[in-house]
Amino acid sequence: GNSVTQMEGPVTLSEEAFLTINCTYTATGYPSLFWYVQYPGEGLQLLLKATKADDKGSNKGFEATYRKETTSFHLEKGSVQVSDSAVYFCALNTGFQKLVFGTGTRLLVSP
């Protein structure tokens, strides 16, 4: 079946450190891939997406590249800020708008 695997958290970094959150997926067909972010006390919001192989999604300094050969969509940011502290969810959509989510990775950034 379709599934998403994320690295377990929490990921703890100092401000301005480099961030990588790993995401791999299993899916039939050609899924679209998403990263959502959930700030404390809020619902999820889309951070970035990629709809086909080799696409790179980017937003707010975050990037992720759709790698079909490794079935991965790792999230990266060159220099994190305290305000990036949140829970990050990787997700895929194989059709009809149904999303399959990973378990989420909590990021904690200290000054």
Next chain:
Amino acid sequence: DVKVTQSSRYLVKRTGEKVFLECVQDMDHENMFWYRQDPGLGLRLIYFSYDVKMKEKGDIPEGYSVSREKKERFSLILESASTNQTSMYLCASSPGRRTDEQFFGPGTRLTVL
């Protein structure tokens, strides 16, 4: 801005009570969804709807039902609440194409005692 609102941020109910969670979106979206979010399990789809009066089961529909009488409103019903339904419930909506993002409400934290 797309807005998805949920009727309550926090709710406390007793075992056996009938519980209604309401969700309203203001962007004329075709699709609406109900998820529950639990630590270590991520988000799991309970039910979704792609049109008025239409509903489809998600991955964990047991113990839940839904109603969509108007396009903008999607209700989640717990017919007889149980303690294992204590969770965060998130509503979402989307325009309709496969690559469209889903827009989420702030969530309702339900505690069943």
